Amino acid sequence: xxxxxxxxxxxxxxxxxxxxxxxxxxxxxxxxxxxxxxxxxxxxxxxxxxxxxxxxxxxxxxxxxxxxxxxxxxxxxxxxxxxxxxxxxxxxxxxxxxxxxxxxxxxxxxxxxxxxxxxxxxxxxxxxxxxxxxxxxxxxxxxxxxxxxxxxxxxxxxxxxxxxxxxxxxxxxxxxxxxxxxxxxxxxxxxxxxxxxxxxxxxxxxxxxxxxxxxxxxxxxxxxxxxxxxxxxxxxxxxxxxxxxxxxxxxxxxxxxxxxxxxxxxxxxxxxxxxxxxxxxxxxxxxxxxxxxxxxxxxxxxxxxxxxxxxxxxxxxxxxxxxxxxxxxxxxxxxxxxxxxxxxxxxxxxxxxxxxxxxxxxxxxxxxxxx
Numbered sequence: 001x002x003x004x005x006x007x008x009x010x011x012x013x014x015x016x017x018x019x020x021x022x023x024x025x026x027x028x029x030x031x032x033x034x035x036x037x038x039x040x041x042x043x044x045x046x047x048x049x050x051x052x053x054x055x056x057x058x059x060x061x062x063x064x065x066x067x068x069x070x071x072x073x074x075x076x077x078x079x080x081x082x083x084x085x086x087x088x089x090x091x092x093x094x095x096x097x098x099x100x101x102x103x104x105x106x107x108x109x110x111x112x113x114x115x116x117x118x119x120x121x122x123x124x125x126x127x128x129x130x131x132x133x134x135x136x137x138x139x140x141x142x143x144x145x146x147x148x149x150x151x152x153x154x155x156x157x158x159x160x161x162x163x164x165x166x167x168x169x170x171x172x173x174x175x176x177x178x179x180x181x182x183x184x185x186x187x188x189x190x191x192x193x194x195x196x197x198x199x200x201x202x203x204x205x206x207x208x209x210x211x212x213x214x215x216x217x218x219x220x221x222x223x224x225x226x227x228x229x230x231x232x233x234x235x236x237x238x239x240x241x242x243x244x245x246x247x248x249x250x251x252x253x254x255x256x257x258x259x260x261x262x263x264x265x266x267x268x269x270x271x272x273x274x275x276x277x278x279x280x281x282x283x284x285x286x287x288x289x290x291x292x293x294x295x296x297x298x299x300x301x302x303x304x305x306x307x308x309x310x311x312x313x314x315x316x317x318x319x320x321x322x323x324x325x326x327x328x329x330x331x332x333x334x335x336x337x338x339x340x341x342x343x344x345x346x347x348x349x350x351x352x353x354x355x356x357x358x359x360x361x362x363x364x365x366x367x368x369x370x371x
Contacts, residue, residue, distance in 0.1 A: 075090055089104075123137045148195075254296075256343065
């Protein structure tokens, strides 16, 4: 019997479209002789619908990302929790009639951002005892919240950029005090980031204090919790991590480097996904072997300290004096064929299809939460 995988994508976050593109990449590469696939889209309003599993329906067209439409058959989750030795039954509603959709073995949640990558969907799957790819509730939530991740990493002596956390109500009550603190303790430029968003949504570079108000407004549009960090003068390097198969040791890739041209202030959302500016991806990164090994060691430690499972992409800065500082940890990195994570593993000799198969089979054998 072939393994049946439910691909779950779209979602309520601002990264809805990128999640759909990620799904398209996986649909185009997954081994259909080995896996049956059920495509489930989550609309921007949170509705679950059965959608096309044709990869061509989930690609960028004229610079526009696809979107899950609400017109498909509604998908219903299992009425009872999954029992050992059985499969989980998904149902659908067509013309008001409930009928079986598929019996699934594992869910591959391709959701980016809030309501998906932050432990919410993981918690729902845990309650139903449905195996899924990727990290659990606590690790997903901890990495989605950049401020929380910095605290956890700092407790393990893993360095990151200095900065502060500002909540929207605190900013409304005392923006001048926040500004004064920044000017005293944190040299410009600053990077303003929503604490719980990805794909660089809502991120701004601030070179002059007069720009901070506008930057905070953009960040608060994504999240009422905002991180303001000092700029790190360094190279942007990314490392892929996979959970060990038979041991507790994790596997890492040789790191890759993102190089941006002078026409970009930083590697922002439009540069990542829509071709804005000059961007070069080097795999492996053009760094000394000793530094590449240090990046791999930091990535491995971060994966373990944060309690991650399955996969992650650890993004770091390498400074001029060759210090390695963690920028962020992605528990569900971009997964199109040209995304950094699969490209890094391809460089290690692991094909896209085999990477997917390994993650799915590992998820089938995992033990979910407390019994």
